[in-house]
Amino acid sequence: MNFIKVNIKSEDPFDFEIKHFLNSKLWNDYQLKEDVREALINIANEFIDFLKLEITPKDIQLTGSSANFNYTKYSDIDLHLLFDFSEIDENEELVEEFLRSKKALWNKNHQITIKEYEVEIYPQSVSEEHYSTGVYSILNDKWVVKPVDGSKDPQINIENVKNKVHSLVSEIDQQEEEPDLDRASRIKKKILKMRRGGLEEGGEYSIENLTFKVLRRIGYLKKLNKILNAEYDKKFSLQNQ
Numbered sequence: 001m002n003f004i005k006v007n008i009k010s011e012d013p014f015d016f017e018i019k020h021f022l023n024s025k026l027w028n029d030y031q032l033k034e035d036v037r038e039a040l041i042n043i044a045n046e047f048i049d050f051l052k053l054e055i056t057p058k059d060i061q062l063t064g065s066s067a068n069f070n071y072t073k074y075s076d077i078d079l080h081l082l083f084d085f086s087e088i089d090e091n092e093e094l095v096e097e098f099l100r101s102k103k104a105l106w107n108k109n110h111q112i113t114i115k116e117y118e119v120e121i122y123p124q125s126v127s128e129e130h131y132s133t134g135v136y137s138i139l140n141d142k143w144v145v146k147p148v149d150g151s152k153d154p155q156i157n158i159e160n161v162k163n164k165v166h167s168l169v170s171e172i173d174q175q176e177e178e179p180d181l182d183r184a185s186r187i188k189k190k191i192l193k194m195r196r197g198g199l200e201e202g203g204e205y206s207i208e209n210l211t212f213k214v215l216r217r218i219g220y221l222k223k224l225n226k227i228l229n230a231e232y233d234k235k236f237s238l239q240n241q
Contacts, residue, residue: 013217014165016156016210019069020149025115026066026077030146032136039114040138044081047121051102055088057081058126060138066117068134068147070204074217076118079138082126092125099123131199156205164211165218172224181231188224191215 022029026036044060064078065071083099085092103121112119124130134147168191175184191212198208215221 013074013214014158014162015072016070016158016205016213017072019071022069022147023066023071023075025117030143032062032138032141036114037138037141040077040079040119043112043119043121044079044138047081047106047123050106051099051123053088055083057083057139059140059144061144062136062138063130063132063134067132067136068204069149074213076120077114078120078122080122080124080130082124085125085127096125131203133204156210157207160207161210161214164207165214168211168215169218169220172220172227175227176223179227179231181228181235184224184228184231188228191221191224 026033040062041060044057048055048057059082061080061082062077063080065075066077085095088095100123103123106121133145135143135145137144168187171187175187194208195212198206198212202208212221
């Protein structure tokens with residue numbers, strides 16, 4: 001089994017230290033800096049043009065660790081565009097699939113940063129439940145969910161997080177050595193289901209959500225996707241005999 005060597009330092013991928021103030025590069029106290037807000041609105045408008053749909057978002061929101069006290073050097077800026085899917089088409093599942101594909105293509109082709117933090121676009125249904133404890137409306141320039149002061153640190157069982165990460169790292173490394181499309185797909189579904197369940201039951205600081213964050217920080221989600229894409233392409237390729 002391959003274990004991650006963990007050093008307890010600021011660059012540690014298991015660092016979830018809670019700050020007692022919001023990121024000063026983005027915020028003036030609890031107010032989003034105007035240049036940051038304008039830049040995010042411009043990015044959102046570019047993505048809307050990219051969709052090529054006659055649709056206006058109900059809101060544009062900043063959420064995740066950049067709108068909370070748990071930001072780190074690994075944080076990105078989660079930019080959520082809220083749409084009423086029924087205004088696009090009555091088949092809302094089809095709309096969701098379309099927007100997910102456009103999001104993946106956009107995020108793959110663009111690496112836009114705000115104050116050194118990468119921006120990730122997320123089109124979202126207005127009816128989708130969101131579990132973040134910090135949500136800021138960029139359109140309305142006010143908090144939807146104001147984060148609680150970080151003076152009370154949550155109790156995080158980091159050893160349990162490490163155990164889950166080590167187990168999943170081992171599974172993904174095994175796929176790199178002996179790739180199998182079905183097995184790799186099941187691992188990805190397991191990870192996404194794990195995170196979703198963790199958010200629903202324990203919130204942002206659940207063991208499952210923190211495990212997901214570490215896997216993303218150390219590049220193992222990208223590694224798994226790379227394996228999946230390679231095996232998918234291989235499955236449908238015809239080789240010379």
